[in-house]
Each structure stands twice: as structure tokens, then as C-alpha cells.
Amino acid sequence: MTDTPDTDGLSRRTYLKVAxxxxxxxxxxxxxxxxxxxxxxxxxESDGGSSGDSETTESGGEGSSGGNALxxxxxxxxxxxxxxxxxxxxxxxxxxxxxxxTENPVAxxxxQNLxxxxxxxxxxNDPPSSWQAWPGANLQPYTDADKLADIEESVWGHNDMxxxxxxxxxxxxxxxxxxxxxxLNIHRLNNLFYNVEVVEDAGVDPASIDSPSALVDAMAxxxxxxxxxxxxxxxxxWSTGQLWAQVLLGEFGADVYADVTAGxxxxxxxxxxxxxxxxxxxxxxxxxxxxxISWQDANSKVIxxxxxxxxxxxxxxxxxxxxxxxxxxxxxNQVPFPGTKGVYxxxxxxxxxxxxxxxxxxxxxxxxxxxxxxxxKRFNPKKGSIPPRTDVPKDAxxxxxxxxxxxxANSDAQPLSIQHxxxxxxxxxxxxxxxxxxxxxxxxxxxxxxxxxxxxx
Amino acid sequence: xxxxxxxRLLGRDGSGDCGTEARADGAASLRADGGTPxxxxxxxxSVVSSxxxxxxxxxxxxxxxxxxLMGFFVYGAIGWNVIISFTDFAGxxxxxxxxxxxxxxxxxxxxxxxxxxxxxxNTFVLLVSFTGLSLAxxxxxxxxxxxxxxxxxWFRTIYLLPFSLxxxxxxxxxxxxxxFDSGVINVFLxxxxxxxxxxxxxxxxxxxxxxxxxPLVPETLQFKLFAVIFALLWQFSGYAMVVYxxxxxxxxxxxxxxxxxxxxxxxxxxxxxxxxQLRASTVSAAVVLMVFALKAFDFLYxxxxxxxxxxxxxxxxxxxxxxxxxxxxxxGSAIAVVLFLVALAVVAPYLYGEYRRGEL
Numbered sequence: 001m002t003d004t005p006d007t008d009g010l011s012r013r014t015y016l017k018v019a020x021x022x023x024x025x026x027x028x029x030x031x032x033x034x035x036x037x038x039x040x041x042x043x044x045e046s047d048g049g050s051s052g053d054s055e056t057t058e059s060g061g062e063g064s065s066g067g068n069a070l071x072x073x074x075x076x077x078x079x080x081x082x083x084x085x086x087x088x089x090x091x092x093x094x095x096x097x098x099x100x101x102t103e104n105p106v107a108x109x110x111x112q113n114l115x116x117x118x119x120x121x122x123x124x125n126d127p128p129s130s131w132q133a134w135p136g137a138n139l140q141p142y143t144d145a146d147k148l149a150d151i152e153e154s155v156w157g158h159n160d161m162x163x164x165x166x167x168x169x170x171x172x173x174x175x176x177x178x179x180x181x182x183x184l185n186i187h188r189l190n191n192l193f194y195n196v197e198v199v200e201d202a203g204v205d206p207a208s209i210d211s212p213s214a215l216v217d218a219m220a221x222x223x224x225x226x227x228x229x230x231x232x233x234x235x236x237x238w239s240t241g242q243l244w245a246q247v248l249l250g251e252f253g254a255d256v257y258a259d260v261t262a263g264x265x266x267x268x269x270x271x272x273x274x275x276x277x278x279x280x281x282x283x284x285x286x287x288x289x290x291x292x293i294s295w296q297d298a299n300s301k302v303i304x305x306x307x308x309x310x311x312x313x314x315x316x317x318x319x320x321x322x323x324x325x326x327x328x329x330x331x332x333n334q335v336p337f338p339g340t341k342g343v344y345x346x347x348x349x350x351x352x353x354x355x356x357x358x359x360x361x362x363x364x365x366x367x368x369x370x371x372x373x374x375x376x377k378r379f380n381p382k383k384g385s386i387p388p389r390t391d392v393p394k395d396a397x398x399x400x401x402x403x404x405x406x407x408x409a410n411s412d413a414q415p416l417s418i419q420h421x422x423x424x425x426x427x428x429x430x431x432x433x434x435x436x437x438x439x440x441x442x443x444x445x446x447x448x449x450x451x452x453x454x455x456x457x
Numbered sequence: 458x459x460x461x462x463x464x465r466l467l468g469r470d471g472s473g474d475c476g477t478e479a480r481a482d483g484a485a486s487l488r489a490d491g492g493t494p495x496x497x498x499x500x501x502x503s504v505v506s507s508x509x510x511x512x513x514x515x516x517x518x519x520x521x522x523x524x525x526l527m528g529f530f531v532y533g534a535i536g537w538n539v540i541i542s543f544t545d546f547a548g549x550x551x552x553x554x555x556x557x558x559x560x561x562x563x564x565x566x567x568x569x570x571x572x573x574x575x576x577x578x579n580t581f582v583l584l585v586s587f588t589g590l591s592l593a594x595x596x597x598x599x600x601x602x603x604x605x606x607x608x609x610x611w612f613r614t615i616y617l618l619p620f621s622l623x624x625x626x627x628x629x630x631x632x633x634x635x636x637f638d639s640g641v642i643n644v645f646l647x648x649x650x651x652x653x654x655x656x657x658x659x660x661x662x663x664x665x666x667x668x669x670x671x672p673l674v675p676e677t678l679q680f681k682l683f684a685v686i687f688a689l690l691w692q693f694s695g696y697a698m699v700v701y702x703x704x705x706x707x708x709x710x711x712x713x714x715x716x717x718x719x720x721x722x723x724x725x726x727x728x729x730x731x732x733x734q735l736r737a738s739t740v741s742a743a744v745v746l747m748v749f750a751l752k753a754f755d756f757l758y759x760x761x762x763x764x765x766x767x768x769x770x771x772x773x774x775x776x777x778x779x780x781x782x783x784x785x786x787x788x789g790s791a792i793a794v795v796l797f798l799v800a801l802a803v804v805a806p807y808l809y810g811e812y813r814r815g816e817l
């Protein structure tokens with residue numbers, strides 16, 4: 001090395017020095033950049049298509065700004081849900097003008113994207129004030145980890161909530177025995193929608209079908225008349241999951257249903273297998289393209305008069321409302337799913353209260369408001385769902401929802417949804433999804449039974 | 458802290474002109490200037506100076522920052538994922554990272570999980586058939602385009618175009634095309650009188666009969682996975698074509714001419730002269746295609762949601778489902794590790810081969 005000419009050495013050393021400086025600068029930039037990159041990644045993850053980018057900064061400022069900032073995350077970013085939650089926030093702002101509400105909606109994946117964001121924030125001990133969550137067993141991981149606080153006094157003790165809610169919703173608000181969340185809306189799952197003209201043409205009276213197995217004969221009659229029996233999608237398994245649950249409920253009753261969801265599959269082996277068999281029979285009356293359509297496509301078949309029956313949650317009625325010249329009772333109608341008269345199968349959204357809440361006082365006010373008549377009257381007509389409170393005036397609702405509200409108020413049982421996480425934990429729900437995915441690709445009753453047993457027990 | 462060490466290693470802390478100072482020639486006269494005390498004497502100084510001269514240290518400003526960034530964000534994340542797979546992390550309680558409690562429970566669970574084996578089988582079917590068919594299709598297109606046809610650039614662009622589309626777009630419109638009643642594929646088949654071929658591409662299948670005696674081979678072969686493979690093929694053949702085209706163009710014209718002069722037919726010329734020289738193109742295209750096959754998650758997710766069912770579930774969809782739907786973080790991590798090893802098994806031989814041939 002000594003033979004290197006001095007001048008070269010000098011320039012080279014200077015070069016090295018400069019480079020070293022640049023290198024350390026780059027390193028420094030790398031470090032801070034790393035920090036930024038991290039929060040960027042977080043923001044993108046929470047993004048999911050809409051405005052998640054302010055998440056980290058917002059939650060950073062939360063602690064210092066005390067009780068007047070409220071951060072609520074939800075996945076209602078558009079359509080009926082978007083309009084409904086905006087109406088609710090407007091009402092809340094009217095009532096509490098000094099509370100600053102920050103929404104951080106996370107769109108997409110039927111809430112799955114939001115779930116991922118919330119889980120991450122809970123694990124990082126940085127929960128939002130409240131968020132949209134399915135109540136019931138879906139919240140079990142949160143209560144197991146002690147991440148939700150008891151709000152029996154502070155929220156459920158107000159507004160006469162305990163009297164206004166029926167037992168089913170109240171049970172869902174207490175996944176581990178304590179009130180931790182406030183249900184806002186109910187979508188019914190045990191519906192059977194039908195195209196009035198089609199069933200009349202086929203000579204079928206939907207109201208007279210008294211059990212899920214009798215529906216098979218009705219659909220056979222419909223197919224003879226040249227229509228599709230049941231507009232169902234099998235692109236993804238969730239619709240079949242819903243359908244199987246209603247068949248079980250309708251054929252064997254709410255007690256068996258509750259027992260199965262509690263994990264006693266083997267004790268009810270006959271009921272489970274028989275209900276799977278009925279679904280298998282239904283599958284012969286699905287449209288030919290069931291495997292490549294969405295539920296909206298399936299519902300269009302009812303609207304267009306190609307199909308007679310349609311099973312779905314009552315959000316499906318939103319499509320009918322949006323269709324000109326397709327009116328309730330003259331063109332479409334609904335009966336409780338055969339065998340489930342007097343039962344109102346629940347699918348709900350709720351707002352829980354996290355244990356280390358960044359804004360406890362504001363959140364309590366918000367949850368009390370969510371549980372109030374005013375909030376539920378604003379939200380539900382727009383969403384196309386019914387209020388879980390039974391004392392909300394009906395005049396704001398359309399005729400279909402009014403009849404749903406009557407059914408709800410007079411229901412003897414309000415079983416919790418399996419497919420929408422109210423009755424089973426997320427872990428069991430995934431197993432259930434696997435079971436149903438296998439089931440729709442071959443309709444093997446025995447193996448579906450084994451999968452269900454493995455999922456629920 | 459790191460910055461100081463770096464500066465010290467590089468030697469010059471003071472800002473003056475140090476250029477004329479004695480170079481580290483192994484002699485003792487060097488004074489470590491700046492903050493480094495020299496009281497320890499000779500040995501340390503020589504170590505320091507030899508360090509200073511070593512290539513690794515002198516080049517550190519160039520490789521260290523990217524190395525640290527990559528190390529932390531890529532390899533650190535992989536390492537952490539491996540660690541999580543050793544825990545029982547599930548639900549919403551952080552695991553305790555206690556090395557004594559680490560075990561291979563999650564891997565055992567995977568081995569005894571039928572779903573995992575189905576997903577693994579599908580992953581390999583997808584990997585092998587998609588890669589093989591893409592290469593074959595790409596090679597065919599490349600040879601055709603290379604024949605000196607008119608509008609060559611147009612065709613090249615047309616064939617490559619699907620590659621530039623996102624999985625989300627292609628998944629949605631292939632789903633429409635596969636529709637039994639109104640999809641363009643069945644409409645076309647019916648239009649040309651091949652009604653019996655019109656099938657439920659995403660829900661149907663054919664009976665396999667005696668073949669189903671083989672383990673993991675189902676009784677009916679569902680079209681679902683092959684429908685997915687076909688769609689991916691359409692998307693990626695253009696990429697293989699471009700790689701092959703570059704390889705073909707690199708072969709000097711005189712070899713074609715020499716083969717012709719020697720009286721080789723076109724088929725023989727390609728088989729004996731041209732194809733053997735496309736090895737490098739094949740390998741590099743194959744590696745990229747295989748990695749894409751492992752990442753087919755987006756396509757399946759858009760088409761079927763997070764559970765494509767037993768006939769099309771692959772490891773990446775299963776991993777996502779276990780981690781983000783079931784809260785089984787540790788199990789999801791274990792599946793991710795398996796997927797990572799598969800990807801590594803695909804890429805490592807290629808990298809090693811390149812390294813041995815001195816191209817890396």
C-alpha cells in the first residue's frame with residue numbers, strides 16, 4: 001500500500017471521508033426513514049382503499065388531547081352503511097358539539113381488513129376509542145385477553161337500555177358475562193325472499209311451506225315451471241354457511257341450534273347431518289352459474305324474474321329498494337325461512353369499549369348515544385336494518401322493515417348468527433368456513449359433518 | 458452511537474486536513490487522532506490500522522446502510538416470523554418469547570392437518586403446471602414472433618400486455634368469462650356447436666375413476682384450480698415470451714445460416730441448435746414464474762375470498778386465513794415458514810448455479 005502515490009492517497013482519502021460522511025448521513029436517513037417506513041406501512045395496512053393514512057398521527061395525538069377527542073373505526077365507507085353511519089355521527093355531533101370525532105374507516109373484505117387493523121392496535125396497546133365489531137363470541141379473544149371493559153353501569157345503566165333490548169342482543173353484548181359492547185343494528189338472517197310473480201306462476205304458496213325439507217318440494221315445482229329454484233351463490237362459502245344455519249334452525253329448532261353452536265355437535269349428529277343433506281338437496285335447484293356469481297348477481301336473478309327463492313340476510317332487500325318498478329308485496333316478498341316462524345336470527349354490529357380507552361369519558365357518551373333511540377332511529381332506516389331497541393318509533397322505516405320490527409318484537413327466540421361471528425369464536429368460525437368451503441365442492445355430508453365437529457368442539 | 462463508531466473506524470474525527478498524515482504502513486508512528494486514546498499502545502494501533510485498511514471496513518459506507526436496512530426489514534422480519542412459529546401465539550395476548558418454551562408444536566399440527574396437505578398439494582400442482590405451461594407457451598410465441606413476421610412489435614406488445622394488468626383485474630374478468638350461462642368461454646363453445654364442452658369451470662369437475670386410488674388424488678377432478686392456472690397462464694405467457702425472445706435474439710444469425718446450409722429442417726434446427734442455447738432464459742424465466750405462482754394469493758382472494766375451498770386452496774391463502782381470520786398467529790407463521798422454504802428451494806439452486814458460473 002505504501003507504493004500508492006501520495007497524491008492519489010490524498011484524493012482517495014478525501015474521497016473516502018466524503019463518502020464516509022455521506023454514508024453516515026445515509027445511515028442516519030436510513031434510521032429516521034426506517035421510522036417513517038414503519039408508520040407508512042401501518043397506514044397502508046389500515047388503508048384498505050380509503051382514508052387510513054392519518055391513523056398513526058391521530059392516535060399519537062389522542063392521549064394528550066384528553067376527553068374530547070373520539071376515534072371511531074368502522075368499515076362503512078360507502079353505500080347504505082356509509083350514509084347510515086354519517087347520519088349517526090351527525091346526531092352525535094348535535095348532541096355533543098364539543099367532542100371531536102375522528103373516523104378512521106377501513107374499507108373492504110367484509111370487515112376483515114378492519115379486524116386486522118384493530119387486532120394489531122389492540123396487541124400494540126393502542127386501541128381506538130371504539131370500533132365496529134360483531135358482538136357475541138366474535139369478541140371472545142378480546143375478553144379472554146382482558147382487553148374490553150365492563151360498561152354495565154356506565155353505559156347500559158342509561159337510557160333504559162336494559163329494558164329496551166331483548167334477551168338475544170343482550171346476550172350478544174355479554175360475550176363473557178359482562179356488558180362490553182353496544183349493538184347498534186340487526187340484520188335478520190332467517191329470511192326467504194321470493195319473486196311474487198314467479199311463485200304465483202309456479203303455483204307455490206311460500207307462506208304454507210312449513211319446514212326446510214318442504215322447501216325442496218316447492219323448489220321442484222318452481223323448476224318444473226321453468227324457473228331457477230333458489231338463487232344462491234357458491235363462489236364463496238359464506239352464503240352456504242348462512243343457509244345451513246337456517247336449515248338447522250328451521251328443521252330442528254332454536255335449542256338444537258344453540259346446542260350445536262355451543263360445541264355439542266356429536267350429541268346432535270343426526271340433526272347436523274340431516275340439515276346438511278337438505279342443503280345438498282337445495283343445491284340441485286341453484287342456478288347453473290352459482291359457482292361464479294356474487295350474492296348480488298344471484299339476487300338479480302330474483303329481480304329479473306329468473307329465480308323464485310332467495311335466501312340471504314335482509315340487506316338483500318336494499319337491492320329491491322334500489323330497483324325501480326320492483327315493489328314490496330307486489331313484486332317481491334319475504335317470509336321467515338321455513339320452520340323459523342317466531343324466530344329472529346340475529347346478525348348485528350356493535351361498538352365495544354376497550355379496556356385502556358384513550359378517551360374513556362367521550363367514549364362512554366358515544367356508546368350511550370349508540371344505545372339511544374335517537375341514534376338507532378337515524379342509523380337503521382338508512383342501513384336497511386332494524387334497531388335492537390324495541391321502543392324506536394316505526395314511522396321512519398319502510399313497510400318491509402316495519403314488518404321485520406314487528407316480527408322482532410314478537411319473537412320468542414333470537415339465535416345468534418354463526419357465519420357472522422356472533423355464536424362462535426373467530427377460530428371456530430374459520431373452521432366453519434373451511435367446512436363449508438369443502439362442502440360446496442362436492443356436497444359430501446359425512447366429511448362436512450366431521451369438519452363441523454372439528455370446528456365447533 | 459453507530460455513527461461515532463463508524464467515524465472512529467474510518468479514523469478521522471477531526472475536521473482538519475489529515476491528508477498528509479502518515480498512512481497506515483504498519484509502522485508505529487501512527488497517532489490515532491480525535492477521540493481515540495492511544496495509551497494502550499502498539500497492538501491496538503496496529504489492529505486499528507489494519508482494520509482501517511481492510512476492504513470490508515473501507516467499503517462499509519457503501520454496503521452497511523443497505524445491509525442494515527435489508528437486515529432489519531427483510532431478514533429481521535423473516536427471523537421474527539420463525540420465532541413466532543415456535544410460540545403458541547394465538548388470540549389477542551402477546552406471546553412470551555421464552556426460548557425454553559419454544560417448540561415445533563405448530564409444525565406438528567400442520568403435518569397432521571388435512572387442510573395443510575391439500576393446500577401443499579395444490580401449491581405444487583399450481584407451481585409445476587403453471588410454470589411448465591407458461592414456459593412452453595412463451596417459447597412457442599417467441600419462436601413465432603421471431604420468424605420475422607409483419608407487425609412483430611404489435612404482436613409482442615399484445616402478448617405482453619396481460620402481464621402489466623393487476624391480479625385483481627384479471628381475476629374479476631376471468632370470473633366473468635368462466636360464468637356458466639353468460640361467460641364468453643361457454644358462449645363461444647356453444648356458438649361453435651361444442652355444447653358438451655361447456656362446463657361449470659369454477660364449480661364442476663370430471664370423475665377420475667380408478668385414478669382416485671392414489672393418495673391425495675380426489676374422486677372427481679375439480680376444474681377450479683385448472684381454471685385458475687389457465688387464467689394465470691394467459692397472463693404470464695407473454696412474460697416468458699419476452700425472456701425467450703431476448704434469448705433468441707442473442708443467438709448470432711450465422712448459426713441459423715450454418716444450420717440451414719448444412720441442410721437442417723426448421724424443426725431440427727430449433728431442436729438441436731437453438732433450444733440448447735436457451736437454457737439461461739429458461740432458468741431465469743422459470744424462477745420468476747415459480748415465485749409468481751407462490752404469490753397467486755391475490756388472484757385467488759379476489760376470485761373466491763379467503764377460502765377458495767379444498768380444490769384451490771394454496772399455502773398462502775391458508776396462511777392468511779389462519780393468521781388474520783382465526784387469530785392463530787403462530788400457526789399462520791409456521792405455514793409462512795413452510796412457504797418460505799418452498800420459495801427458497803425454488804430460488805436457491807438458481808442462485809447457486811449462477812454463483813458457480815461466476816455470474817453473481
